[in-house]
Amino acid sequence: MDTMKITVLENGDLKIETDAISPVNHTTAEAFLRDIALACGGQQERRHKHGVLGAALHAAQHALGHNH
16 A cells, blocks of 8 residues: 556656555645646546546545545
8 A cells, every 4th residue: 555656668758556555644645746747748648447446435435534
């Protein structure tokens, strides 16, 4: 939990993979990803690893824990 795997692809793009991020670190992780996207420019794409139930849980955590 609370780890990010950052890979620089051959074309120079960054690939950042995470598993679960704890509620206490989630806002900081989101800020880090936002800052990386701003610093690097270009487009940002997010793909969630979890299914529908995981997405509902994630939305509930946002509602209870913090705002982006």
